Amino acid sequence: MSAPESSRARGVDRVIGIFKQLHIARRPLTMRELIETTGAPRSSVYELVTILAEAGWLETAADGSVFFGREMHYYGADYAMHNDLISRAHQTILGLVRKYDETAQLCMLEGDKYTVVLSENSARPFNITSDIGVKVPIPWTATGRLLLGHLTDEDVHALIPDEDYLLDDGRRIAFDDFMRDVRHAAAQGYCCTEGLSMSFRLCMAAPVRDRTGLPIAALCFMTARDTDPNKRAAMLDDLIASAKSLSQPLMRT
The missing domain is CATH 1.10.10.10 (Winged helix-like DNA-binding domain superfamily/Winged helix DNA-binding domain)
Incomplete structure (x- = not known):
């Protein structure tokens, strides 16, 4: 040079x-x-x-x-309009927030971290949110568990830094427990976590898949752990259905 x-x-x-x-x-x-x-x-x-x-x-x-x-x-708006998944996911998220008055997000992996790509908060005075684009350790999230199911234990071990298994409250997630969660999430097709990055928070995530069937993003709800069980069940059903709907155009051959 x-x-x-x-x-x-x-x-x-x-x-x-x-x-x-x-x-x-x-x-x-x-x-x-x-x-x-x-x-x-x-x-x-x-x-x-x-x-x-x-x-x-x-x-x-x-x-x-x-x-x-x-x-x-302006450039960010151009990107959101051009990217089909981002554009469709934004409308989906708005619909979920209007229906349940809970924070909804589109989340992805970025390198060895997790990040929120889109987020819409509930209208209630109390809501749970994460900043768009801020990188968070993968083991702290439901999305992280959901998007690693296609990797081997060795791949995951090499990907995630050892310090990222330490939660912000001082608790440490054992690697074997984390991988057990990853395999379980892959088998059931969704993931729910409680009290990881925040003791009062419940996160539920459903995968958005590409044309090969691999999860490339997750549609998420962030709510409180004391949310009514019936509402939680309805939210999860809608989340899974919405994520499948977002996946369909991406899976066309």
Whole structure:
């Protein structure tokens, strides 16, 4: 790689770094914070922020803090409209939230973590939510158990970092217990977990499958553990049916 090409590559890496840090923070960051978190030279960060702000990718506030600009919203909307699964899942999720007044999500794996791709909250004052795009350890979730069923024990062991089996309350999930849950979820075609990442939370997930039958995403409900059993049963039935409906166009040959 020539010197100019190397310089351009570093510039692209630094732009990506700025975007990642803003996403992780989920709030405007000062220039000092961007410099510290990206590790990029001060002059480069100032230059890139200026260029990106002129393009509308970033916006700077009166106090000098930086956040995503309006153009980024447009690009995200374009992606959601172009991606058939995202577009259809959004309408499905809206329907589930309207029917049950519970938080519904579309979730996927991203590398060795789990992330929420779409989320709609209930209208109740109390609701349970996870931030879109934030990476969460796979063993903390029902989705994680549901989307690993096609992998061997060795594959899963190599995929998930050892520290990710430690829950935020200090409890540790044994690997054998986790794999037992994974196999059970694959056999029954859905997964429900209670009190993992939050002691009061119940998560139920149903798989969205590709044309080969492999689960590529999960449709999820997030609710409280004390939700009425009859309502829980109805929610799970609708969740499974909705996930199958989302899978059908993807499974056409």
